[in-house]
Amino acid sequence: MKLKAISMAVAAVTAGFVLSASAGVVKTEGEDIIVSTSNGGLQLKTESGDFSFKVSGKLQWDYADYSDLMVDAAKTQDKGRSGYIRRGEVAFSGKAYDSWKYKLKLTSDEGNEKVKLDDAYIDYTGLNPVDVRVGRWDRSFGLEDSTSSSWIMAIERPMIFSALNGGGGNKYGIQLATEGDNYTLSLGLHNNGEVDEENTKQERLASYAVRATFAPVMEDNMLVHVGINYYNANPDKKEDRTISVAPAVKKAAKVDLVNLTSVKSDSEYVLELAGQFQSLQAQAEYAVRDLKSDDANADGKVSGYYGQLSYMLDGGKRSYKGGAFSKPESGQWELFGRYGKIKGEKDGVSEDTEITTYTLGVNYFATKNIRASLNYVNAKLDHKVDADKHDKGSAVVGRLQYVF
Structure with a gap:
């Protein structure tokens, strides 16, 4: 207690000294610097725009209440609740x-206290375009x-x-990209990760990804978007693959879709289609991941699609x-x-x-920094391996987000 009192006294004296000191003038060696906090973060740039520095970030806090299939595929629990930092x-x-x-x-995400790159x-x-x-x-x-992830x-x-x-993994690599007002094209070459310390002889080959998009209609009240993606993981033939998914909720129990050994080919593609008509937005994508194995009669495939429809109640887009x-203007309900x-x-x-999943939701974009969301998700597993496992589940998930 005595130590705390002494610490507070020292802090007070220090604060008083700082407050009584005369404020100085910040000067720059070169061009004048423009300081902006208009987006909630901090940005500094020279008047010419040749140099800039920005600090930004996000905080997403989620709370989920889920049951049955969402909690545990082995039926050891029927209900679960969890509050966590999503990102x-x-x-x-x-x-x-x-x-x-x-x-x-x-x-740092999903409650992991470690900060990672x-x-x-x-x-x-400089190589325009x-x-x-x-x-x-x-x-x-x-x-x-x-x-x-702030504006999905x-x-x-x-x-x-x-x-x-x-789209995942944050691998090291090199990418060439170009874009215009209504199109984009990118080609990336990436490594497949670090060599496992327990298997130093394992080869690590380069993967590559391609994405192309085109918007044939781009008007104030109408937008049409199409796109195509291709990715080839180019795996080592010694690698095994287990593809598991959580039914549309991050904290839900995962379900294994495919288990393969000695994978020699792993490629995937995605087709995109979207339209925005004033405050109404429609979007759908179809994806296939095709895997080939060195083992006889052991190939596998994962395929899927989704369609979603949204409406801005206040006339925004x-x-x-x-x-x-990206995001709409502030004050919108979706x-x-x-x-x-x-x-x-x-x-x-x-x-x-x-x-199969069904999701209903509402978003409120209070400001350009703050978003609140509430989702209801229902999932059904159509093939049950074990009669004791759940084949249905649901969840209610809420999120409060601040982006700067």
Whole structure:
């Protein structure tokens, strides 16, 4: 107690000294610097725009109440509740010498107290119209995966993206990309990860990803978007694959769709289609992941699709740029519904494993920084391996988000 009192006294004296000191004037060696906090973060840039530095980030807090299939596929529990930090991120980005850009992002998610490196890359934009990126980043693969997690329609992305590798992993690599007002095209070459310490002889080959989008109609009150994606993991033939998904809720129990050994080929593609008509938005994607094995009669495939429809009650609409949707203006209420299905198939297995989900939700974009969301998700497992396991489940998930 005595130590606490002494500490408070020292802090008070220090604060008084600081407050009584005369304020100085901040000067710059070169151009005048423009300081902006208009988006909630901190951005500094020179008047010419050749140099800039920005601090940004996000915090997403989720609370979920879920039951049956969502809790535990082995039926050891019937109900579950969980509050957790879904994403906590801070990023540093900017531009130097007009043609160079950079980004460094640190993140911690799903209650993990460890902070990890997420993005770390450098862009060179001097080869107009092609931009070159080198480093580590989360690839854009599919329309909903290319939309920021801050502004996707539901709290979680459609279930099919849990079974794809094209947009995940934050692998190191190099990418060439170009875009215009109504099109984008990117080609990336990435490594397949670090060599396992327990299997140092394992080969690690390079994977590659391609995405192309086109908006044939881009008007104030009407937008049509189409896109195609291809990814080839180029795996080592010694690798095994188990593809599992959680039924549209991050904390839900995962269901195995496909288990394969000695995978020699692993490729996937996604087809995109979307339209925005004033305050009404419709979007659908179809994806296939095709796996071939060195073992006889042991190939597998995961396929799925989703469709979603939303309406802004206050007459707003989402912004669109670079082949992806983003946030609407502040003060908007959005209602939406989504239907999704995913299926796992394996040679030699008589029945496929199939999951169907229905999602209803409401979003409130209070300001350009604050979003509140509430989702109801219902899932059904159409193929039960074990009669003791749940084949249905539901969840109610809420989120409060602050982006700066």
